Structures are given as structure tokens and as C-alpha cells.
Amino acid sequence: MIDLKALRENPEAFKASQKARGEDAGIVDKLLRVDDARREAIVEFEKLRAEQNLLSKSVGAAKGSEKENLLESAKKLAASVKAADAKRAEAEDAAHKAGLLIANLIDPAAPVGGEADFKVIETVGKPRDFKAEGFAPKDHVEIGKVIKAIDIERGAKVSGARSYYLTGPGALLELALVNYAISLAVKGGFIPMIPPVLVKPVAMEGTGFLGQAAENVYHLKEDELYLAGTSEVALAAFHMDEILDQLPIRYAGYSPCFRREAGSYGKDTRGIIRVHQFEKVEMFTFCKPEDAEAEHKRLLNWEREFFDSLEIAYRVIDVASGDLGASAARKFDIEAWIPTQGAYREVTSTSNCTQFQARRLNIRYKDKKGTKPVATLNGTLVAIPRTIVAILENHQQKDGSVKVPKALIPFLGMDTLVCA
RNA sequence: GGAGGGCUCGCAUAGUGGCCGAGUGCACCGGUCUUGAAAACCGGCAAGGGAAACCUUCGUGGGUUCAAAUCCCACGCCCUCCGCCA
Incomplete structure (x- = not known):
């Protein structure tokens, strides 16, 4: 609001x-x-x-x-x-x-325009040169098959298009990424949370997902509940109708995410870039409105650190006005280099929702002048499938195995994912 | 699924139709006293709208009434017991 x-x-x-x-x-x-x-x-x-x-x-x-x-x-x-x-x-x-019906007031600093009008803020690392190494990279679908980490055929058999199984090393990879992300979050002062993903209309509406984004939300009509597309929904609504007295509050939510992907027919049909269900660790902050901009940078920095440590080239973009969600005043995405696509693809996203969600959810704080809505911000620490894609494709080796980035080894318990 | 009990200003409670937007205790904030603290005492202390008068809110929504925290109906949530499942 x-x-x-x-x-x-x-x-x-x-x-x-x-x-x-x-x-x-x-x-x-x-x-x-x-x-x-x-x-x-x-x-x-x-x-x-x-x-x-x-x-x-x-x-x-x-x-x-x-x-x-x-x-x-x-x-x-x-x-x-x-x-x-x-x-x-x-x-x-x-x-x-x-x-x-009215979306959040855009931050004047955000670039104006459509999806393609983003501004690149920073490019980190260099895309790996497979030509120089003398082999053509396989895409994550192929690698997933070779090391038996991803089973897309059976995913489709059981659950239809855009579904998949993470098997063996793939499943272990998810658990390692989640544990790694949560450990970083805890170190950063976030309270880890495992929130419900089945939420009431008030939570969905309060976070701004029932407007433009409604077609991408699973709705369980029989029970008048929704399957949340991100734990942002339940984390934001956690403090609904409350007056908070110590700010900031930071949560790291780990949950499945559900997306209908309506209107994306024909887009990313191969592999697990765009799927109906995936796990994600999401950062969420409640803070004073005047601290929101600085907090947004902080969330971005945590995302950056995470990707730095995965040793993957990426860039940071300032998302253009036409591509912002209804709640966001400004949004930064991290796009990881995907070798087989020759492109940077979105892996994380952090939004400053200013007081928009808090006004709808009635979440406030007190200062000398009175009671005011807090600011809310969210940011992806790790979204599993796309991160797995980035790791598999960027760290594949000539023999078909995949090198595990150093930071992840203690959580995975191995330094290479080998061909099965 | 069945039976019963409950839901009042942070917490605990009082309040069975007008004197109740609502008393008390605890917590909290300010003051007096004190070297400091505690205790004691004094004052403040729910939220929203409005410049103010004033209006709204006693789980939620309806109803009865000139008038509802209070009476009636429905729903939600919590607790206890029974059944069922794990």
C-alpha cells in the first residue's frame, strides 16, 4: 500500500x-x-x-x-x-x-525502462574460457545425467513439465548449499527460519503478490490458501499487526517455493533454470525507513559474498522500473555466467520494498514522532536449481566430473562430483 | 469428526445493557527521596483517523436495542477430553 x-x-x-x-x-x-x-x-x-x-x-x-x-x-x-x-x-x-491497485513508488535512482533497460553496476570475475582449455562445455542437463545429479525425464513423468528430481550428488549439493547459506546467514546475525509455505490471502496480498503477479501463484481454492512463491511471504507476515521495538530484525528463511510460470511458455524449457518448485534461502529484513537504502546494499553484499565464494563469474544489475515487482521500489539482481548460454542469468534478487508491504501488513515501529510503518527488504541468499546450474556448468572438467568450490567442500564432504 | 472451556489496552485479570474506552496488579517510562541502587511515594502508559471537537476498535462478521465488552447467530483461533491418523 x-x-x-x-x-x-x-x-x-x-x-x-x-x-x-x-x-x-x-x-x-x-x-x-x-x-x-x-x-x-x-x-x-x-x-x-x-x-x-x-x-x-x-x-x-x-x-x-x-x-x-x-x-x-x-x-x-x-x-x-x-x-x-x-x-x-x-x-x-x-x-x-x-x-x-497502485504499485510502490519507484526509487528515483532506479533506471527507467523495460526489462532490457537494466544498468550493469559491476562485473565480477571473467567467464571461463573453455576454448582455451580445449573442450566444449556441456550444459547442466547433460552434466546432471553424467554424474546422476538431476533426473528431468522422471520429473516430467511424475509431475509434468518444469519438474525434476535431484538425485544422489544433486540432492547432496542442495543440502550442502543450504547448510552453507544458513551458516553464513547465522554468522551475519540472521535468525534462521523454516516458515510455512501454505499461506492465507492476507499474507499473499500483504506482500503484493495478488496483483500483477497473481497468475504465477498456486491457489488452493478448496481451502482458500496459497502456495507461496518465496518465503518472503511468510517472513513478512510473521510480524503482521505488530509494533516492533528493536530494529533491524533479520531472518533467513529456508523453504520450498512454488511458481506457476504462467506466460513463460517456451522460455527456458530445457533444464532446471525455470521450474515450478524449488528450495531457496531468503534473507528478510525489517528496519527503519531511513535505514532501508543502506540495508539494501548490505543484502546485496551478502549475496555477492556468497557468489564470490562459489568462484563463479557474475554481474550485478540495477533492474529497470518496468521489471520491478509491485512491492519493490528498487531491485538488484545478481546474474551468474552460464557458459552454454553465453549469457549472464539471474540467480539472486534483492528488493527494497520501503514501507509498502508494512503498510499493508500493519507492521510498525515507534519513534519520537509517533508510530510508523517499518521498511521491509528481501534478498535471495541461494536459490537452489539455478545455483546448481551455475556450479555444474562453470566447474565442469574435461573428463565430465565437476570440481566443488572450496567453500562448499566442508559442507559437501567431497571435492569432486564424479561421473557415475 | 464429537463434547466442553476460553478469547478484554505488553502480561495477568475485573467487568451480565446506559455511571465502561474500560478498573486493578505486574511490567515499562518520567519524577521525588538516595552517594548510587532498591524500596516507598507521585505522575504517565493500547491503537487508528482527525487541526480540534469528536469518531472507531473488548477475537472476526452479522443481528437485537434509543444504547452492546455485556443479549442472540455464524465463523476463526487457543485449551481439555473422546474418536481417527501418525
């Missing part, structure tokens, strides 16, 4: 933000109108209600025929109070619904 006061004071900023996202700017004016109507209805109702409260009190004190007379007018008043209340409820509902 955006700040309605800020909207009233500067609607142009919100229109510009909507435009930069490639979304409807007209809903800004519409929201202003319904918000006016809402406030009018509230004033009208409160006026009548105050009158009724007064009158009611005098009824209790009165006696005899005076009481009869008072009762008479009180009854009439009760009817108009009821009507005004209904009108108020309707106006509030309309304003609330209109409010939910």
Missing part, C-alpha cells in the same frame, strides 16, 4: 511512477476520487454518530413522557446512523480496493 497522504500531496509523483512501470497512471486520479468520497462519508457518519451518542445518554437519564419523546427521536436518528454507516463501509471498501 502506498502512503495516501503522500499521494494527496503529490499525485504527479505517483503517476510518473506508474508510467515508469508501464502501468496504468489513470488509477491515481481514480484513487484520489474514491479517497475523497471515503473521507466525506466518514465525516458524515461521525457527525451523526456523535449526535446519537449524546442523545442515547440523555435517554438513560430521562423519565416519563420526556423519555418517550426522546426515544421517538432517537429511533429516527438510529436509522440515519445505520444508513450513513453502510455508506461509509462501502466507501472505505472502494478506497481500499483502489489503493491496492
Whole structure:
């Protein structure tokens, strides 16, 4: 939810933000109108209600025929109070619904444009030169078969397209990555969490996933629950309706993630780059709004450290306005080099959601001036399938085996994944 | 799935139709006293909207009533017992 006061004071900023996202700017004016109507209805109702409260009190004190007379007018008043209340409820509902449609105000520092208009902030490491080493790299599907780490055929047989089994070394690799990521997170002061992934509409809506992103969410109609696409949902909602007194609070959530991948037909159909279910360790921070920007950099740095230690070339991009989620004011992605694609591909993503989610979820803190929504931020520490892709492809050797990056060896218990 | 008990301002509780937005204790914050602390005493202390008057909120949503924390209905959550499953 955006700040309605800020909207009233500067609607142009919100229109510009909507435009930069490639979304409807007209809903800004519409929201202003319904918000006016809402406030009018509230004033009208409160006026009548105050009158009724007064009158009611005098009824209790009165006696005899005076009481009869008072009762008479009180009854009439009760009817108009009821009507005004209904009108108020309707106006509030309309304003609330209109409010939910507007995405978070974009950080003016974010590059404006579509998916392709990102800015490269930094490129780290050099893509490995397989030509110089004298062999052509295999893609992760092939390597996965050779070392028996990934079984996509059987994944499709059992669960359909975009499903897979991690087998033997693949399964061990996931566990090692998760343990490594969690150990780093704990060292960094994050509280590790294993959150529910089955969540209520309020959590989904509060984190901004029921707008534009709704088609990518699994919905269990029978139970009116959703399968979350990221533990961000349950971590954000953890403190719903609370007033937090020590900030920042940092959690590292480990959970499965579910994505319908609607509208991505034909994209990344090979391998495990884009799948319906995967595990992820996600960082999540609640902090003061004024600390959010610095915290965003911190989350990015933790992501960077993680990828540095996997010895994989990557770049960091500043995601363009048109490619931001509804909740994000700004987003940085890490893209790892994928040799067989000759391209950098997204492996992590960190978003500054400013006070947008906290306003919807009613998560606040107190300072001298009053109670205000906190800021929330999230960032991927490790998303398993894409990280496995990056490791297998970047660390493959001529003989078909895969070298394990040093940092991961203690967690995996071996330094090479060999051909089965 | 069945039976019962509960849900009030951080915690514990009081409150069975108007004097209740709501008392008390603990915790917390400020002050007096003290070398300092404790104790004692005094004051403050739920949230939201509003410039204010005032309005809203006693799990949630409906209803009855001039008036609901209080009466009625539905739902949610927690606890106990039974059944079922592990």
C-alpha cells in the first residue's frame, strides 16, 4: 500500500511512477476520487454518530413522557446512523480496493525502462574460457545425467513439465548449499527460519503478490490458501499487526517455493533454470525507513559474498522500473555466467520494498514522532536449481566430473562430483 | 469428526445493557527521596483517523436495542477430553 497522504500531496509523483512501470497512471486520479468520497462519508457518519451518542445518554437519564419523546427521536436518528454507516463501509471498501491497485513508488535512482533497460553496476570475475582449455562445455542437463545429479525425464513423468528430481550428488549439493547459506546467514546475525509455505490471502496480498503477479501463484481454492512463491511471504507476515521495538530484525528463511510460470511458455524449457518448485534461502529484513537504502546494499553484499565464494563469474544489475515487482521500489539482481548460454542469468534478487508491504501488513515501529510503518527488504541468499546450474556448468572438467568450490567442500564432504 | 472451556489496552485479570474506552496488579517510562541502587511515594502508559471537537476498535462478521465488552447467530483461533491418523 502506498502512503495516501503522500499521494494527496503529490499525485504527479505517483503517476510518473506508474508510467515508469508501464502501468496504468489513470488509477491515481481514480484513487484520489474514491479517497475523497471515503473521507466525506466518514465525516458524515461521525457527525451523526456523535449526535446519537449524546442523545442515547440523555435517554438513560430521562423519565416519563420526556423519555418517550426522546426515544421517538432517537429511533429516527438510529436509522440515519445505520444508513450513513453502510455508506461509509462501502466507501472505505472502494478506497481500499483502489489503493491496492497502485504499485510502490519507484526509487528515483532506479533506471527507467523495460526489462532490457537494466544498468550493469559491476562485473565480477571473467567467464571461463573453455576454448582455451580445449573442450566444449556441456550444459547442466547433460552434466546432471553424467554424474546422476538431476533426473528431468522422471520429473516430467511424475509431475509434468518444469519438474525434476535431484538425485544422489544433486540432492547432496542442495543440502550442502543450504547448510552453507544458513551458516553464513547465522554468522551475519540472521535468525534462521523454516516458515510455512501454505499461506492465507492476507499474507499473499500483504506482500503484493495478488496483483500483477497473481497468475504465477498456486491457489488452493478448496481451502482458500496459497502456495507461496518465496518465503518472503511468510517472513513478512510473521510480524503482521505488530509494533516492533528493536530494529533491524533479520531472518533467513529456508523453504520450498512454488511458481506457476504462467506466460513463460517456451522460455527456458530445457533444464532446471525455470521450474515450478524449488528450495531457496531468503534473507528478510525489517528496519527503519531511513535505514532501508543502506540495508539494501548490505543484502546485496551478502549475496555477492556468497557468489564470490562459489568462484563463479557474475554481474550485478540495477533492474529497470518496468521489471520491478509491485512491492519493490528498487531491485538488484545478481546474474551468474552460464557458459552454454553465453549469457549472464539471474540467480539472486534483492528488493527494497520501503514501507509498502508494512503498510499493508500493519507492521510498525515507534519513534519520537509517533508510530510508523517499518521498511521491509528481501534478498535471495541461494536459490537452489539455478545455483546448481551455475556450479555444474562453470566447474565442469574435461573428463565430465565437476570440481566443488572450496567453500562448499566442508559442507559437501567431497571435492569432486564424479561421473557415475 | 464429537463434547466442553476460553478469547478484554505488553502480561495477568475485573467487568451480565446506559455511571465502561474500560478498573486493578505486574511490567515499562518520567519524577521525588538516595552517594548510587532498591524500596516507598507521585505522575504517565493500547491503537487508528482527525487541526480540534469528536469518531472507531473488548477475537472476526452479522443481528437485537434509543444504547452492546455485556443479549442472540455464524465463523476463526487457543485449551481439555473422546474418536481417527501418525
